[in-house]
Amino acid sequence: MLKEEKLKKFLKKNNKKKIVLCHGVFDVLHIGHLNYLKKAKSLGEVLIVSITSKKFVNKGFDRPLFNDYERKKFLENISFVDYVYINDNFSSKTLIKKIKPNFYCKGKEYSNPKNDLTNNIEREINEVKKFGGKFKIINTKTYSSSKIINNQFKNYDLDQRKVLSKVKKELTEKKIFEIKKKNKNRSVTLIAETIINSKKNQLRFSEKCLKDILSVANILAAFMKKVTIVTYFDKKKNQLKYLRNNTLKNVKFEFINKRNVSTIYKKSYFDYFPKSRILSSHKINENYFNLVEENKILKILNNIKKNEFLCVMYHSGELFSQRICDKLNKLKNKKGLNFKFDPLNSNFQKILKFKNFDIVCFNPKRIQSGQKQGFNLKSIELKSKNLQNNQKFKKVILALDKDGSKLRDRYKNKIYHCPAFTEKTNKKNNLESSLFAIAIILNDLPLSNNSILFLGNYMTFLNLKNNSPVHKININDFFKHVQHYIK
DSSP: OHHHHHHHHHHHHTTTSOEEEEEEOOOSOOHHHHHHHHHHHTTSSEEEEEEEOGGGOOSOTTOOSSOHHHHHHHHHTSTTOOEEEEEOSSSSHHHHHHHOOSEEEEEGGGSSGGGOTTOHHHHHHHHHHHTTOEEEEEOSOOOOHHHHHHHHTOOOOHHHHHHHHHHHHHOOHHHHHHHHHHHTTOEEEEEEOOEEEEEEOSSOBOOOBOHHHHHHHHHHHHHSSEEEEEEOOOOOHHHHHHHHHTSOTTEEEEEOOOSSOOSEEEEEEEOSSSOOEEEEEEEOOOOOOOHHHHHHHHHHHHTSOTTSEEEEEESSSTTOOHHHHHHHHHOOSOEEEEEOOBTTBOSSTGGGGOOSOSEEEEOGGGGGGGOTTOOOHHHHHHHHHHHHHHHTOSEEEEEOGGGOEEEEETTTTEEEEEOOSOSOOOGGGOHHHHHHHHHHHHTTSSOOHHHHHHHHHHHHHHHHTOOSSSOOOOHHHHHHHHHHHTO
């Protein structure tokens, strides 16, 4: 409120003067910013600069480098800047409505508003015109803050630079437009077991969440027209409300009733420090579906259109009887399998139920929980190769957490590796789910395996900025993040 009162007083004091508004992130200030702001000031008498607060900056996972106060302080010390405002929004539209500037200015990189993936510029221009203001492009030499940061402030290793170099050449604005266009009329059916996951430590009981299924559904829904989740679930009002409140509008549910207990309940126990898991327990119903329930799933599978994607997320296996697996294997649709290794599935035996899938994704590091000898990546890679050839999986993706990810393409007989670009991890938004969803979306598009892995990794980084168990994805924000990160 204090911030708003200060702005009101400033506007009241200068209500008879021509006001110029410039809006941006203004992270690493350079000569381009100075020339741009000085030229903008020449249009009027008062220059207001609004900066996007950290929470709403969409220029890459680790941006901005400088916090809100530091960026504000720097701009306030430029003699021709009269007022600096921190804008808590993705767009300056609401601020324009408050200030009603005579001129709203942007750099020449915004000359064509259609190139703005977020569509914020068009909305801002329309808002300015409502109050008789003018939108002005300041035609001074541009410098890219993102490019300066990427080249001068980030110490990428050789593997990271190789991947970025390949991805940078491929992910042009034209390619991003093609990805969006080809997917916007597509639909996907996601068959998965719903898991209520809760954590407990010495001090408190943390929130319950449905981490994997909703995370994957929201990523798919951001790119595609419709996502249908086929699952079984306890139809308790508070849980149904949680499902619908945490998914995008184009995510629909097809519930299968199951005898006795439906939802899988997983409880994990952690040390408060160093936050390592001591043990976890699962409450499941070991009975498969009866014939009526099984036939309902088979009917859903029979009604899937030929051009529709089909995704399977396997955890305990209750949803997947032999008849259902046989039907899945025979379907000619583009198919993906996310197989969850954990104490319930600690070896490759159960994955042998599945054949002829285009994408198979799993985290091999979870296999170690059921093996005394511990984790051996080379051994896992060899087993994965044999599994892929025998089961006719086209691409197998290994999610390796802090070690990035690997993809083996059976047709090309080649392994691709994408290193991690951050040390941070978050179990609520894990790499495995993001990689699986992105691989499904991009698999049949003319895009390299390097780019598929990078975008899957980057989706995880974007989710890390969000603290809630499930993140609703915005496709335009996602690609804007990516564009700035690879400049």
